Structure formats: structure tokens, C-alpha cells
Amino acid sequence: MRLHPMSALAILWLTVLVLLGFLAPWLAPASPTAQNPAEALLPPDARHWLGTDDLGRDVLSRLIYGSPVALAASFLAVAVAALIGVPPGLLAGFAGGWIDMLIGRLVDAVLSFPAIILAVGITGALGAGLIDGMIAVGVVFAPVLARLARAETRLVRAEPYVEAARGFGASTFYLLRRHILPNVAEPLIVQMTLLLAQALLAEASLSFLGLGAQPPAPSWGAMLARAYTYMEIAPEQMYAPGLAIVFTSLAFNRLGEALRAALDPHKDPSGHFFDTDPATTISPDRRA
Amino acid sequence: MLPAALLATLLVFALLHLVPGDPAVTLAGENASAARISEIRHLTGLDRPLAVQYLVWLNGVLHGDLSRSLLSGMPVAQAIAEKLPLSLFIVVLAMAFALVLGVPLGILAATHTGSIIDGVVSGLAALGVALPNFWLAMILVALFAIDLHWLPATGAVPLRDNPIQALRHAILPAMALAAGGMAEVARQVRGALTVVLRAPFVRNLHAKGLSGAAIVWRHGIRNIAALLLTLLALLFNRTLGATVVIETVFAIPGIGSTMVEAAVGKDFPMVQGVVLVMALLVIMSNLLVDLVIGWIDPRGRRSVGP
Numbered sequence: 347m348r349l350h351p352m353s354a355l356a357i358l359w360l361t362v363l364v365l366l367g368f369l370a371p372w373l374a375p376a377s378p379t380a381q382n383p384a385e386a387l388l389p390p391d392a393r394h395w396l397g398t399d400d401l402g403r404d405v406l407s408r409l410i411y412g413s414p415v416a417l418a419a420s421f422l423a424v425a426v427a428a429l430i431g432v433p434p435g436l437l438a439g440f441a442g443g444w445i446d447m448l449i450g451r452l453v454d455a456v457l458s459f460p461a462i463i464l465a466v467g468i469t470g471a472l473g474a475g476l477i478d479g480m481i482a483v484g485v486v487f488a489p490v491l492a493r494l495a496r497a498e499t500r501l502v503r504a505e506p507y508v509e510a511a512r513g514f515g516a517s518t519f520y521l522l523r524r525h526i527l528p529n530v531a532e533p534l535i536v537q538m539t540l541l542l543a544q545a546l547l548a549e550a551s552l553s554f555l556g557l558g559a560q561p562p563a564p565s566w567g568a569m570l571a572r573a574y575t576y577m578e579i580a581p582e583q584m585y586a587p588g589l590a591i592v593f594t595s596l597a598f599n600r601l602g603e604a605l606r607a608a609l610d611p612h613k614d615p616s617g618h619f620f621d622t623d624p625a626t627t628i629s630p631d632r633r634a
Numbered sequence: 635m636l637p638a639a640l641l642a643t644l645l646v647f648a649l650l651h652l653v654p655g656d657p658a659v660t661l662a663g664e665n666a667s668a669a670r671i672s673e674i675r676h677l678t679g680l681d682r683p684l685a686v687q688y689l690v691w692l693n694g695v696l697h698g699d700l701s702r703s704l705l706s707g708m709p710v711a712q713a714i715a716e717k718l719p720l721s722l723f724i725v726v727l728a729m730a731f732a733l734v735l736g737v738p739l740g741i742l743a744a745t746h747t748g749s750i751i752d753g754v755v756s757g758l759a760a761l762g763v764a765l766p767n768f769w770l771a772m773i774l775v776a777l778f779a780i781d782l783h784w785l786p787a788t789g790a791v792p793l794r795d796n797p798i799q800a801l802r803h804a805i806l807p808a809m810a811l812a813a814g815g816m817a818e819v820a821r822q823v824r825g826a827l828t829v830v831l832r833a834p835f836v837r838n839l840h841a842k843g844l845s846g847a848a849i850v851w852r853h854g855i856r857n858i859a860a861l862l863l864t865l866l867a868l869l870f871n872r873t874l875g876a877t878v879v880i881e882t883v884f885a886i887p888g889i890g891s892t893m894v895e896a897a898v899g900k901d902f903p904m905v906q907g908v909v910l911v912m913a914l915l916v917i918m919s920n921l922l923v924d925l926v927i928g929w930i931d932p933r934g935r936r937s938v939g940p
Contacts, residue, residue: 458917
């Protein structure tokens with residue numbers, strides 16, 4: 347299989363971010379939280395490549411230390427979404443009947459809330475903070491995975507190997523774990539990769555609003571909030587964290603598309619970004 | 635519609651009970667006395683069974699009573715009714731931007747699949763969904779408000795008071811809101827139209843001698859009309875949600891920024907009220923779209939559900 351150059355670039359960027367996370371203490375020129383009021387809001391120069399923020403902290407160091415925060419937050423939210431969303435989705439697709447109806451209704455109800463609104467509401471209830479915020483985002487994303495898991499399960503539940511295992515007396519739990527889950531895992535993994543991008547944007551938004559990462563933690567979204575406050579004095583502050591967010595979310599999306607192409611080459615021969623995304627494409631069962 | 639709305643109320647009701655600890659303490663505030671807390675517990679019915687609490691609360695909601703804000707003491711329903719028009723104005727404007735740009739881009743890409751144009755539209759769409767909307771908002775403010783002084787950076791003017799000023803204040807927020815929606819619209823239109831244009835009847839139309847433009851506008855668009863309408867509902871959901879961040883950036887006193895203030899200030903009745911109103915608006919928009927689709931598209935007539 348040939349790797350699209352953009353996909354290679356995306357993988358490279360994500361690898362660099364992971365490395366930055368581990369090597370931050372050695373790579374960052376300064377501590378991300380060391381304040382120096384005498385050097386506040388400096389423009390970029392030889393000592394501070396990206397300048398300093400309103401408390402005199404080195405922006406480049408905060409950017410580097412922000413990378414593991416962004417990655418960990420995105421993974422946490424998607425893990426929560428998978429944990430809450432996938433099992434009910436599998437069950438709904440496998441069992442059908444009233445269980446399917448009940449779970450389907452609940453999924454539809456959660457999806458009728460604008461995602462970020464529900465995340466802000468839940469964060470408001472749980473209390474501001476990065477971990478609670480990302481759990482909230484995970485809860486909000488769960489129905490997307492539940493819906494996909496349900497649809498994929500319906501496709502494989504009547505396969506002969508499932509029937510055979512059932513004939514041997516396998517329990518529903520065993521069937522779901524050993525036969526259904528491995529066979530619906532691929533589209534779920536693709537969708538989870540795409541959700542990472544949305545989780546990252548949600549983290550940035552929540553932190554920007556003051557509901558996510560709390561000071562002095564270096565989060566790209568929180569850095570943008572400070573940059574916004576001082577925009578008229580130091581407009582250059584807002585470019586680096588914003589670009590970091592854009593590149594990372596582009597990279598997650600690209601990785602998702604590359605995985606989709608690798609795992610299912612038949613879907614859409616033309617497709618780059620435009621491949622149908624089950625989370626957002628209007629599904630036929632909306633009509634049913 | 636009705637079951638969805640009922641489930642939505644149940645979820646919103648559950649929000650308050652997500653709060654770790656005693657909801658009465660939460661409602662009374664952190665420094666309230668024990669007497670005040672038990673008074674609140676009794677007043678709000680928190681000493682009654684959950685099911686009763688829900689029904690009492692639901693009864694209030696059905697009568698337009700969303701209780702009072704803990705911060706301002708104002709009835710939540712009144713606060714929302716005052717702030718909603720400002721939010722809806724920028725949402726509608728943003729949806730208009732998203733459609734006016736997104737649909738033609740999607741059509742262009744679909745009629746030129748595999749070409750440079752397709753690639754550029756694809757790139758734009760990918761960028762549109764990857765861009766944090768509040769960052770785009772900051773860039774727009776830096777450019778159009780601070781550098782060029784063309785448009786105001788913050789605030790809002792009610793449409794009723796001064797339509798021209800209202801529009802000037804709404805343009806930047808609407809542009810920031812529209813980017814993600816535009817990308818989504820372009821991508822969905824491109825996807826659906828590509829399928830339609832590959833259909834056998836389109837080959838027939840070509841054979842009949844119809845021009846490419848006529849095929850797209852007379853037959854293509856008609857075939858994706860239902861999708862466009864469904865997209866409209868999706869766009870509404872997405873844009874309405876994004877007001878939370880965008881209104882905060884532009885200091886617009888709409889329901890989005892109110893929601894953030896309430897979440898930060900632990901004003902739960904207000905949070906519940908805004909979440910509920912937004913969910914009901916989305917459910918209503920879905921219903922409306924389903925009805926219109928059933929009306930214009932006979933194939934979807936079964937879809938007008940309970």
C-alpha cells in the first residue's frame with residue numbers, strides 16, 4: 347500500500363508531538379510555569395523564540411509542555427466515549443427488539459443536544475477542570491460510537507460463525523466479545539481516530555472558556571485565552587498555539603482517513619477527505 | 635418529537651444530580667448556613683423522591699417556569715427570552731454564510747471530481763473542520779477590527795434597535811461560526827451529488843443533449859434536496875452549540891455566553907434552562923425538516939414518525 351504524502355506528514359507531526367511530550371524537560375528552553383514579571387509580553391527574540399506571555403513565561407516552553415496535555419486530554423475523552431458508547435451499541439445491534447429501541451432513543455436524545463453545550467453543562471455540574479471536562483466530552487461523543495457500533499453489529503450478527511458459536515451454546519457476552527467486537531473494530535477505530543480531532547478542539551474550547559485546564563497548566567486553549575486578553579498589545583501571541591491546534595486536529599483527521607483507506611479500500615475510490623463519515627453523514631436509518 | 639423532547643428534559647433534569655455532593659448545598663452556594671440549606675432543600679423539594687422532583691420540575695417547565703438564576707435572581711425563562719434573539723440572529727446569519735459558500739463549493743467539487751478544484755475544495759473543507767472557531771474569531775478580530783477598523787470587535791446591537799449596526803456587529807461572529815458549517819456542507823453536497831451524477835438517468839440526460847449546468851441545477855439539486863434540508867437541521871445544531879464559544883469571544887450577551895457564565899459561576903438553574911432550550915430548538919428544527927422533506931419528497935413520506 348502506498349502512503350499518501352499528507353498521511354505521512356500527519357503521522358510525522360503526531361510522532362513529534364508524542365516525543366515532545368516525553369522530552370519536554372530537556373527540549374523546552376525554560377519551565378512552562380516560571381514567571382518573570384520583568385519580561386512580560388516580549389516579542390520573539392533570540393532568547394524567547396516565541397516571546398513571553400503576560401506573566402513573563404516563555405511561550406515556546408508552554409507550547410511544548412502543552413503537547414502532552416492536548417494528546418492526553420484527547421485520548422481520555424475518546425476512551426471514555428468508547429467505554430460508554432461501544433458496549434450499549436453492540437448490545438443494541440445484537441439484541442434488537444426493545445433493547446435496541448430503548449438504546450436508540452437514548453442515543454437520539456443525547457445527539458439532539460449541541461455537543462459543546464452538553465459538554466459545558468456537564469463540566470459546569472462536575473466542576474471546571476481538565477479531567478472532568480474531558481470526561482464530559484467523552485460522554486457527549488459516546489452516542490456517535492454507540493450508533494456506529496450498532497449499525498456494524500447488525501451487519502455481522504447473522505454471519506454463519508456467529509450462528510455456529512450460538513449453536514454451541516455461547517452466551518451473548520461471549521459472542522459480543524469474541525466474535526462481534528473483533529469484526530466491528532475496524533470502523534470503530536477509524537471513527538475514534540476522527541473523534542480525537544474533535545476531542546482536541548473540545549479541549550481547546552473548554553480550556554479557552556476557563557472550564558478545562560486550570561492555570562498554571564500549559565494548555566493550548568488556555569494560552570489562546572490569555573493571548574486574546576492581550577491581543578491589542580501583543581497580537582503575535584495567538585499564532586503559535588492556534589497553529590498547533592490546527593495542525594494536530596488536521597493530523598488526527600488525516601490519520602483517520604488513512605486508516606479508513608487502509609482498512610477498507612473499497613469504500614470510495616475517489617475519496618480523500620470526502621469519504622463518508624458515519625458520525626456526521628446523514629444515515630439512512632434516520633429515515634426509518 | 636415528543637419522546638425525544640421528554641428524554642431531553644429527563645437528561646437536563648439529571649444534570650443537577652450529576653453534581654458531586656448535595657444539590658441543596660450546590661444551590662444554596664458554598665457559604666450558606668445549615669438552616670439556609672435545609673430551607674432550600676425544602677423549598678426546592680429536594681427532600682422529596684426523585685420521581686416526584688422530576689414531575690414537579692417538568693410541570694414547571696411546561697408552564698414556562700425554569701426557576702430563577704442563582705446569580706441574578708432573575709427568572710431563567712425571562713433571561714433566556716431576552717438573550718435568545720441576539721444568538722438566533724448570528725446563528726441564522728452564520729447558516730446563510732455556510733450555505734452560500736458551502737453549496738457552490740460542494741457542487742464545484744462534485745462536477746470536477748479528481749481535479750485541482752476538487753483538491754482545493756477538499757483542502758478547504760478539511761481546514762474548516764480542523765480550525766478552532768474561537769481562534770478563527772481572534773484572527774478575524776485582529777484583521778478586520780483592530781488593523782482595518784472595518785467592523786466592531788465586540789458587543790451586539792438588537793436587530794429591532796438598529797438593523798445596520800446589528801448586522802455590522804454580527805458579521806464577524808457569524809463568519810467565525812460559519813467556517814465549520816461551510817466545510818461540512820461542501821463535503822456532504824459533494825458526496826451526495828457525486829453519487830447522483832453517476833446515476834444512469836444522468837447519462838440519459840447527457841444523451842438527450844442537456845448541458846452539464848442544466849443537469850446539475852435542474853436534476854442534481856432536486857435529487858439532493860432532502861439531504862440539503864437535513865443538513866440545515868444539522869447545521870443549526872452545530873452552529874447553535876458553537877455560540878457558546880463565539881459569543882464569549884465577541885462579548886455578545888446571548889444565551890451562549892450566558893451559559894458559560896452560568897457554568898463558571900455554578901448557576902445551575904440557568905445552565906439547565908439554556909441546555910433545555912437549545913435541545914428543544916434542535917428537536918423542533920429536526921421535526922420541521924422531517925415534515926418539509928415528507929412534503930417535497932414522496933420517497934421519504936414514511937419518515938414523518940410519531
